[in-house]
Amino acid sequence: MKLKRTDWPRLQSLMLIAPFLLAMAVIFVMDTITDYAIAAAVFYTTVILVATRLLSARAVVVLACSCVLLTLVSFAFTRSGVYEVGLVNTAISIVAIGVTTYLALRLVAAEATAYETRERLLRIARVTSLGELTASIAHEINQPLTAIVTSAGACTRWLAQQPPSLDNARRAIDRIVQEANRSSEVIARIRGFTSGKEPQRSAFDLNDAIGEIVSLARSQIDHHEIALTLDLQPSLPEVLADKVQIEQVVGNLLLNAIEAMTTSTNKVRQLRIVSSTTDNGAVRCSIADSGVGFHQGEVDHLFDAFWTTKADGIGLGLTISRSIIEANGGRIWAEANQPSGAVLLFELPSVKRDTE
Amino acid sequence: MSDDSYDAGRDQPVVYIVDDERAVRESLEDLLASVSLRTRSFASVQDFLNFELVDAPSCLVLDVRMPGQSGMEFLGNLAQLGLRLPTIVITGHGDIAMGVRAMKYGAIEFLTKPFRDQDLLDAINQGIGADRVRRAKDAAVSELKERWQTLSAGEQDVMKRVVRGLLNKQIAADLDVSEITVKVRRSHLMRKMGAKTLADLIRFYDQIHG
Numbered sequence: 161m162k163l164k165r166t167d168w169p170r171l172q173s174l175m176l177i178a179p180f181l182l183a184m185a186v187i188f189v190m191d192t193i194t195d196y197a198i199a200a201a202v203f204y205t206t207v208i209l210v211a212t213r214l215l216s217a218r219a220v221v222v223l224a225c226s227c228v229l230l231t232l233v234s235f236a237f238t239r240s241g242v243y244e245v246g247l248v249n250t251a252i253s254i255v256a257i258g259v260t261t262y263l264a265l266r267l268v269a270a271e272a273t274a275y276e277t278r279e280r281l282l283r284i285a286r287v288t289s290l291g292e293l294t295a296s297i298a299h300e301i302n303q304p305l306t307a308i309v310t311s312a313g314a315c316t317r318w319l320a321q322q323p324p325s326l327d328n329a330r331r332a333i334d335r336i337v338q339e340a341n342r343s344s345e346v347i348a349r350i351r352g353f354t355s356g357k358e359p360q361r362s363a364f365d366l367n368d369a370i371g372e373i374v375s376l377a378r379s380q381i382d383h384h385e386i387a388l389t390l391d392l393q394p395s396l397p398e399v400l401a402d403k404v405q406i407e408q409v410v411g412n413l414l415l416n417a418i419e420a421m422t423t424s425t426n427k428v429r430q431l432r433i434v435s436s437t438t439d440n441g442a443v444r445c446s447i448a449d450s451g452v453g454f455h456q457g458e459v460d461h462l463f464d465a466f467w468t469t470k471a472d473g474i475g476l477g478l479t480i481s482r483s484i485i486e487a488n489g490g491r492i493w494a495e496a497n498q499p500s501g502a503v504l505l506f507e508l509p510s511v512k513r514d515t516e
Numbered sequence: 517m518s519d520d521s522y523d524a525g526r527d528q529p530v531v532y533i534v535d536d537e538r539a540v541r542e543s544l545e546d547l548l549a550s551v552s553l554r555t556r557s558f559a560s561v562q563d564f565l566n567f568e569l570v571d572a573p574s575c576l577v578l579d580v581r582m583p584g585q586s587g588m589e590f591l592g593n594l595a596q597l598g599l600r601l602p603t604i605v606i607t608g609h610g611d612i613a614m615g616v617r618a619m620k621y622g623a624i625e626f627l628t629k630p631f632r633d634q635d636l637l638d639a640i641n642q643g644i645g646a647d648r649v650r651r652a653k654d655a656a657v658s659e660l661k662e663r664w665q666t667l668s669a670g671e672q673d674v675m676k677r678v679v680r681g682l683l684n685k686q687i688a689a690d691l692d693v694s695e696i697t698v699k700v701r702r703s704h705l706m707r708k709m710g711a712k713t714l715a716d717l718i719r720f721y722d723q724i725h726g
Contacts, residue, residue: 298608298609299608302608302609302629302630303537303539303540303608303629304539305629305630306537306540306543306606306629306630306631307537307539307540307543308543308630309630309631309632309633310540310543310544310546310547310630310636311543311546311547312633313547313550313632313633313634314543314546314547314549314550314633317547317550317551318550321550325550328546328550331546332543332546335539335542335546338539339539339543
């Protein structure tokens, strides 16, 4: 038996609207049966405040207009109380509804802008810091490299002299060795500083890792109206790997899939994450999207460093994913999805297979 | 491996190296020593400026990225400082824009590290050659200026008019002296200036006042 969960964002929002309509109906009845002096219609503002948190701006405007209409209808149907007081109260209610709607929508729009800006900043920060990192690595490596190449030139010339100047040649070679060691130290430093660390392996349930990453990416998935299917095999054997690293890989593949679908003209946005065991006892995870996919021939380059199809990509995501998966004793590959899109799959050794 | 004996001959070229990387400096000194070139190297622009340059054909190998004043900034100021050293710019992270800027500032070559040693040596030889030509030209001009100073005021007056193409008769009228006097002064100044023909004289005059 397999667990299945399907998301339909549109249906969800329809179901969301129901409680608001109910609340409005209650307020409408209260407003109509009570005295003119009781401005029950002001409570419509509560409905609107809650609605701005959950519904789209258009839906909120429609709700607000309905509230105004209902207030007017109540005013017409109310039988008890002083007419003038009722008129003033109705006017106050309508103004309150209007002002609340306007301010609440402004607030939501401002929040959305702030969110977008933060996202973009994060992206830029990632790209520029990588650019700076490569520039400084290039500089650090180029210095000893220059000394090596130049010393080698000097050495050749000392040896070509008649008679050869062996002492000078030896000194040049010593310098070459010294500078070559220095550049390997630079590389070791960079590796230690980035992700070149040995994986910290432990046994964990891959389904948990997938679940954690999916919940992190939930807002993005919903935001882009992507239908997500989780097809996770229950009681999956535990895998032996570095959980944080594997989560990085799943996150990277997931973001790639989302990006591939949002940049695609294809209206169908289906994301399917499957976990299963293979015949040879490994645990497999596949992430299939209905996005742009890749062309014939591109599949060979997918994992190459600095190879990308994205306009602002740097082409390291899959390269890093592969080195992580391989460092954890697994393998990763890509296949074409039907009718469109890509499937990225990886396998990791399971604990079960190791103990059997 | 710098050569300390500056009296080794005024025509022994000197290559100045300004690079903050000790290893790069040392390997460059060694490379140049292996082709018998004298070097003087400095870790910063300031150190280089504090040094009194040797009177010999020279050229400068200048790194771009250095603490303190950058090599590029310094290159832009070279002419203002009265330094006319042919300069080779070397950099660890060069792009086209930087190369264009270096050439605009008058660098004779722009090399990105690591460069081929032969490329650097070719550029250095070219630079030293150019500096040698410039020094010879400068020496010739100062020699001519000295000769000009040995002319009497009257001879200078005549020479200024001769090079403008005036005839002896016109010069005599202009200076209010006899034509004979003009002829005598003219033969004196030709001898003093070391000019055999009128064409020589005009060329010398242009060089002095160029």
